[in-house]
Amino acid sequence: MANLVTPADYAGATLATAVPASALATVIPYINPTTSFPTSLTPPKYFYITLADAATGGSVTREVVKVTAMNSVAQTLTVTRGAGGYTIAAFAGGDIVDWRVCAQMLIDLQLGL
Numbered sequence: 001m002a003n004l005v006t007p008a009d010y011a012g013a014t015l016a017t018a019v020p021a022s023a024l025a026t027v028i029p030y031i032n033p034t035t036s037f038p039t040s041l042t043p044p045k046y047f048y049i050t051l052a053d054a055a056t057g058g059s060v061t062r063e064v065v066k067v068t069a070m071n072s073v074a075q076t077l078t079v080t081r082g083a084g085g086y087t088i089a090a091f092a093g094g095d096i097v098d099w100r101v102c103a104q105m106l107i108d109l110q111l112g113l
């Protein structure tokens with residue numbers, strides 16, 4: 001049974017606080033989720049999101065992270081950083097939390113994960 005969850009199109013939110021590059025597996029607080037953003041997720045289910053700098057829309061700094069749990073009441077995501085070989089980067093409060101198709105998601109779909 002596949003554990004990869006694919007949120008609805010255009011699912012996203014905004015980082016509530018800064019996320020330093022030193023935080024490898026961490027809980028990320030978010031605000032302003034779109035109505036298509038998932039409302040619950042428990043292991044072993046997971047999905048991937050992209051963190052992107054708001055100033056450039058992610059054209060300069062972006063990172064794919066694996067979301068392994070979430071709490072929509074507290075608006076937090078538990079993530080593993082650097083998914084798919086991305087370099088772990090620092091992000092500021094107000095930066096973008098966005099569901100986008102990524103290579104690691106397609107690999108997982110092919111493998112039936």
